[in-house]
Amino acid sequence: MGERPLVGHYMSGLPLPPECDSNVWIQSEIRFKPRPRGFHVVTDEVVEAAPRLRELEVGLATILIQHTSASLTLNENASPDVRRDFESWFDRAVPEDAPYWTHTLEGADDMPAHIKASLTGPSLILPVRAGRLALGTWQGIYLCEHRDSGGPRTAILTAFGEPAQ
Amino acid sequence: MGERPLVGHYMSGLPLPPECDSNVWIQSEIRFKPRPRGFHVVTDEVVEAAPRLRELEVGLATILIQHTSASLTLNENASPDVRRDFESWFDRAVPEDAPYWTHTLEGADDMPAHIKASLTGPSLILPVRAGRLALGTWQGIYLCEHRDSGGPRTAILTAFGEPAQ
Amino acid sequence: MGERPLVGHYMSGLPLPPECDSNVWIQSEIRFKPRPRGFHVVTDEVVEAAPRLRELEVGLATILIQHTSASLTLNENASPDVRRDFESWFDRAVPEDAPYWTHTLEGADDMPAHIKASLTGPSLILPVRAGRLALGTWQGIYLCEHRDSGGPRTAILTAFGEPAQ
Numbered sequence: 001m002g003e004r005p006l007v008g009h010y011m012s013g014l015p016l017p018p019e020c021d022s023n024v025w026i027q028s029e030i031r032f033k034p035r036p037r038g039f040h041v042v043t044d045e046v047v048e049a050a051p052r053l054r055e056l057e058v059g060l061a062t063i064l065i066q067h068t069s070a071s072l073t074l075n076e077n078a079s080p081d082v083r084r085d086f087e088s089w090f091d092r093a094v095p096e097d098a099p100y101w102t103h104t105l106e107g108a109d110d111m112p113a114h115i116k117a118s119l120t121g122p123s124l125i126l127p128v129r130a131g132r133l134a135l136g137t138w139q140g141i142y143l144c145e146h147r148d149s150g151g152p153r154t155a156i157l158t159a160f161g162e163p164a165q
Numbered sequence: 166m167g168e169r170p171l172v173g174h175y176m177s178g179l180p181l182p183p184e185c186d187s188n189v190w191i192q193s194e195i196r197f198k199p200r201p202r203g204f205h206v207v208t209d210e211v212v213e214a215a216p217r218l219r220e221l222e223v224g225l226a227t228i229l230i231q232h233t234s235a236s237l238t239l240n241e242n243a244s245p246d247v248r249r250d251f252e253s254w255f256d257r258a259v260p261e262d263a264p265y266w267t268h269t270l271e272g273a274d275d276m277p278a279h280i281k282a283s284l285t286g287p288s289l290i291l292p293v294r295a296g297r298l299a300l301g302t303w304q305g306i307y308l309c310e311h312r313d314s315g316g317p318r319t320a321i322l323t324a325f326g327e328p329a330q
Numbered sequence: 331m332g333e334r335p336l337v338g339h340y341m342s343g344l345p346l347p348p349e350c351d352s353n354v355w356i357q358s359e360i361r362f363k364p365r366p367r368g369f370h371v372v373t374d375e376v377v378e379a380a381p382r383l384r385e386l387e388v389g390l391a392t393i394l395i396q397h398t399s400a401s402l403t404l405n406e407n408a409s410p411d412v413r414r415d416f417e418s419w420f421d422r423a424v425p426e427d428a429p430y431w432t433h434t435l436e437g438a439d440d441m442p443a444h445i446k447a448s449l450t451g452p453s454l455i456l457p458v459r460a461g462r463l464a465l466g467t468w469q470g471i472y473l474c475e476h477r478d479s480g481g482p483r484t485a486i487l488t489a490f491g492e493p494a495q
Contacts, residue, residue: 023188023353025388025492027459058190060227060323062390062455066466068406073283076233081268082279088265089280093258093423100418103411114412115419118403118450120283122469125227125290125455127323129192134321136231139287156464158390158457162190188353223355225392225488238448241398246433247444253430254445258423285448290392290455292488294357299486301396304452327355 023059026052026159030063032143034151037109039075039083041140047133050157059128059161066154069113069147071120077140090116090146113146120144128161188224191217191324195228197308199316202274204240204248206305212298215322224293224326231319234278234312236285242305255281255311278311285309293326353389355490356382360393362473362483367439369405369413371470377463380487389458389491396484399443399477401450407470420446420476443476450474458491 030049032042046063047053053061065072076082094112103111124141127134143153195214197207211228212218218226230237241247259277268276289306292299308318360379362372376393377383383391395402406412424442433441454471457464473483 027388027457058192058323060325062457064455064457064464066464066469068404068466068468074233074287075279075283079268082276085266085268085276086280086283088267089259089263092263092265094419098419098422100422101415102418103409103415111412111415114405115416118405118416118472121286121451122404123455125229125288127192127227127229127321129321134229134231136233136319138233139231142283154466156457156459158388160390223357223488225490239398239452240444240448244433247441250431250433250441251445251448253432254424254428257428257430286451290394290453292357292392292394292486294486299394299396301398301484303398304396307448 022163023160024052024055024163026050026157028157030155030157032153032155035143035145037087037145037148039086040143040145041077041083042143043077043141046141046157050159053128053133053159054131055163056128056131056159056161057164059159060125061128061133061157061159062123062125064123064156066156069110069117070150070153071117071122071144071146072124072155073120073142073144074124074135074139075142076138078138083142109146109148116144116146128159187328188325189217189220189328191215191322193322195320195322197318197320199314200308200310202252202310202313204251205308205310206242206248207308208242208306211306211322215324218293218298218324219296220328221293221296221324221326222329224324225290226293226298226322226324227288227290229288229321231321232282234275234282235315235318236282236287236309236311237289237320238285238307238309239289239300239304240307241303243303248307274311274313281309281311293324352493353490354382354385354493356380357486357488360485360487362485364479364481365473365475367417367475367478369416370473370475371407371413372473373407373471376471376487380489383458383463383489384461385493386458386461386489386491387494389489390455391458391463391487391489392453392455394453394486396486397447399440399447400480400483401447401452401474401476402454403450403472403474404454404465404469405472406468408468413472439476439478446474446476458489
């Protein structure tokens, strides 16, 4: 009989006691379709893969790509020139024909892909505010595909935060 | 009448039931004043922008800079030589006069700035312990300004954690 | 007398009300033994340093290395060739004998170590799912030691999440 008042309280929709929060966890897999080598804006795909982000008044969203030859970064979302120049720079900075590569079994594009992946990084952490990713106006999420034929790529989106009251 | 005991419990200041946490969320905008191209230690500015970090016994603080030609990193907080050498290296690694740039409309420093921003990264995630950022002794937060005249820069600080009991 | 039902409720092991979460915080120091300059897979050491990650049904784990000449990244966990090629590339991309270094007091390997540390980054944020780090099959945690004799390295692991019910 002792539990009744508590259960009744929560079921009645009355506000929670102030010290007791109510964080929401969201975790889902994002499958990116195969893409050619290069830098690709995927912001919309990420947002569509996590519709429950809209519930969060304040929170954080993280994305980890589960591969070692593709990566994630934020950069300019408007001009395709920027993405092309990214590829030009990375291809020159980490050349395929360098004489010092020893890990060459999986193709000439493999070892440079590993280096490029660590230079840009495997994950993002993004603030959530009023149900939206709080990115800058010009910021977009780049999927960086460093292999010639990397195939589909999987990422784990994990978000949590406080829902609107 | 059923709710009374619960409300009375919390209002009385008695400890929360052990399974019920009480995370605090902090989210605020940090405005960095315009700075010349280069690497700048801004740890104090970040800490001053978030005085409520002091409330957290354990937690995490994240910062996202909302731009694509400035970035954030952690590095040596003592010697100005280190920051100058950062600039020397980045300017040579990502040269302004490379023949392969196609995105040149916004000035010679623009496209290199985008690359440098993704090499260092747009965000930091830092542990909070006993009300302070748990950085190493020599670690400082660098605001990396990659444009000649980047203007003011905005970042979103999002932190959460458990307050001291 | 009013508090009795609430306390009785929680002590009885009945489920929490649905809006009231029960996040667990984990924070601990990881001490990495001294390692030679190079890239080292330390996934097992990280997991062993945080046995309580197993309690989390969903969550996030972050690691910050508290140094400015060593860093963390994720990359291929199988072939030692990959780690060797990482070292080859980084040593050429950030050469010790560059004429523009001014911060040379602490040895020829010091300033390149600072740059390499910021290129790979000081921290990781990793999803936790069903008590395990949700890494890709080929992903391992690299401790990147950029000094010739960097000594022991300290990192702060901070994780939080929801325990299995």
